[in-house]
Amino acid sequence: MQKKKRKLLLNSLVSDQKFSLYAILSFYELMKRLEIQGPARFAFDYLRKWQNQYCNGRGEELTVVMVALAFPNIHLEPEPPYCYAEIAPFGRAHFYRELMDRLKALSSDLRKELGLSRKDIQLFSNSRFPEKPMAWAAGLGFLGKNTLLIHPEIGSSMVLGGMIVNFAWDDEEAPVLPLQSQCGDCRLCIQACPQGALRQENGLVLERCLQHLSSSETIWPGTVKAKWGRRFYGCELCQEVCPFYKRVSGPVSHFPGYLGPYVDLEHLLSLDPSALRAYLKPSVLGRSWIPVRALYRNAIIALQGQDFRAFEERLKSLASGADELLADAAKWLLKQPRRKQ
Numbered sequence: 311m312q313k314k315k316r317k318l319l320l321n322s323l324v325s326d327q328k329f330s331l332y333a334i335l336s337f338y339e340l341m342k343r344l345e346i347q348g349p350a351r352f353a354f355d356y357l358r359k360w361q362n363q364y365c366n367g368r369g370e371e372l373t374v375v376m377v378a379l380a381f382p383n384i385h386l387e388p389e390p391p392y393c394y395a396e397i398a399p400f401g402r403a404h405f406y407r408e409l410m411d412r413l414k415a416l417s418s419d420l421r422k423e424l425g426l427s428r429k430d431i432q433l434f435s436n437s438r439f440p441e442k443p444m445a446w447a448a449g450l451g452f453l454g455k456n457t458l459l460i461h462p463e464i465g466s467s468m469v470l471g472g473m474i475v476n477f478a479w480d481d482e483e484a485p486v487l488p489l490q491s492q493c494g495d496c497r498l499c500i501q502a503c504p505q506g507a508l509r510q511e512n513g514l515v516l517e518r519c520l521q522h523l524s525s526s527e528t529i530w531p532g533t534v535k536a537k538w539g540r541r542f543y544g545c546e547l548c549q550e551v552c553p554f555y556k557r558v559s560g561p562v563s564h565f566p567g568y569l570g571p572y573v574d575l576e577h578l579l580s581l582d583p584s585a586l587r588a589y590l591k592p593s594v595l596g597r598s599w600i601p602v603r604a605l606y607r608n609a610i611i612a613l614q615g616q617d618f619r620a621f622e623e624r625l626k627s628l629a630s631g632a633d634e635l636l637a638d639a640a641k642w643l644l645k646q647p648r649r650k651q
C-alpha cells in the first residue's frame with residue numbers, strides 16, 4: 311500500500327475509536343521533543359533504553375499514538391449509606407480498562423488493515439512508560455503545577471495511554487506542538503494540598519501525597535489520619551481547585567468495574583480480607599498492587615466523625631489483633647468522639 315494511503319488509514323482507524331484526544335507522531339520526533347526538555351530527560355532516557363532493548367535501536371520506523379480518555383464525574387448520590395467513605399472520581403469505575411479496551415480494538419484493526427502482527431504493536435496505559443511527558447510531547451496538554459497533564463478545554467480528568475507501532479510515519483504535515491504551561495502565577499493546587507505535597511520547583515513529594523498513601527501499608531501519623539477525613543481511596547483536591555478542571559462527559563458511556571462514589575462501611579467492614587478482595591476484583595481498586603489491608607485501614611480511619619458505635623466490638627478485636635496496621639487504625643479511631651446522628 312502507498313505510504314500516504316497507509317498514513318491516512320492509520321489516522322482514520324485511531325479516530326474511529328473515539329478517544330477524547332489523540333496525536334500521532336514518529337518515535338523520532340517524540341524523542342527530539344523530550345530530549346531538549348530538562349525535566350523530561352528521565353522520559354527520554356527511559357525510552358532510549360527501551361528502544362535499545364526491544365527494537366535493536368530502530369527509531370525511524372516507529373510510530374507513537376498517544377491517547378487520552380476524559381471520564382465523567384459520577385456524582386455523590388443524595389442519600390449515602392449510614393456510614394460511608396468516598397472514592398475519588400477516577401476510581402469510581404475502571405476507566406483504565408475502558409481506555410485499554412479501546413486501544414485493543416484499535417490494535418486489532420491495525421493488524422487487520424495494515425497487515426501488522428501482535429509483536430509490531432506495544433500497548434500501554436498506567437505502565438512503566440513515562441506517559442505524562444510522552445502525552446505532553448505529543449501535544450495533548452501542558453504539565454500543570456499539580457504535576458498532571460492538563461488540556462485547556464478538557465482539564466485533567468482523563469486517563470492516558472498509547473501505543474508504539476512498527477510503522478514508519480513522516481511528520482511532514484505540521485504535527486501538533488507541545489503546549490507551554492498555562493498556569494501563570496496561579497498556585498491554587500499548591501495551596502490546596504492538605505499535605506503540602508506539591509512543590510513548585512520539585513513537583514510532587516510522593517511520601518506526602520494522600521493518593522500514594524491510599525495504597526501504602528505504612529502506619530500513618532495522627533496528623534495524616536485526621537486529614538484523611540471520609541476518604542476510602544484517592545484524593546483529588548489539587549485537581550478540583552484548578553481553574554482548568556472540567557467535569558466533562560467525554561465519550562465514555564458505560565462504566566466497567568463500577569464502584570460508584572462511595573463504599574458502604576457497614577458492608578465493607580463485615581467482609582474478611584479475601585471476601586473484600588473478591589468484592590473489589592472487577593474494579594480499579596482490585597489491582598494487584600493495591601493491598602487489601604491498606605484499603606481496610608482506610609475504611610477504619612474514614613469512620614472518624616461518623617457514628618461508629620455499631621462497630622465497637624469489631625474495632626476492639628482489631629485493636630488487639632496481630633495485624634499492626636489495622637490495630638493502630640482501630641486504636642486511633644476508638645480514641646475519637648463517637649458522633650451521635
Ligand code: B12
Pocket residue numbers: 347349350352398399400401435436437438439440441442443446447453456457458459460466467468469470471512513514516519521522544545546548
Ligand atoms: C506513580 C504514579 C503516581 C504516583 C506519583 C505521581 C507523580 N506525580 O509522580 C501517585 C500515587 C502519587 C499518583 C497519583 C495520581 N495519579 Co498517577 N501515576 C503514576 C504513574 C504510574 C507513573 C508517574 C511517574 O512516573 N511519576 C514519576 C515522576 C518522576 O514523573 P512525573 O510525575 O511525570 O514528573 C516529572 C514531570 O512532571 C517532569 N516535568 C516537570 N515539569 C515539566 C515540564 C515539561 C515541559 C515536561 C515535559 C516535563 C516536566 O518532571 C517531573 C519530575 O522529574 C503514571 C502512569 C505513567 N506510567 O506515567 C500515573 C498517572 C500519572 N497518574 C494519573 C492520575 C490520574 C493520578 C491521580 C489524579 C489519581 C486520582 N486521584 O485521580 C493522582 C494525582 C496526584 C498528582 N498530583 O499527581 C494519570 C495522569 C493523568 C493526567 N491528566 O495527567 C497517569 C498518567 C495514569 C494514566 N495512565 O492516566 N500517581
Ligand code: SF4
Pocket residue numbers: 502503504505506507508514518519520521522545546547548549
Ligand atoms: S492528590 Fe491530594 S495529597 Fe496528593 S498532591 Fe494532590 S491534593 Fe495533595
Ligand code: SF4
Pocket residue numbers: 454455456457492493494496497498499500548551552553554
Ligand atoms: S491550580 Fe493553577 S497552578 Fe495548579 S495546575 Fe491548575 S492552573 Fe496550574
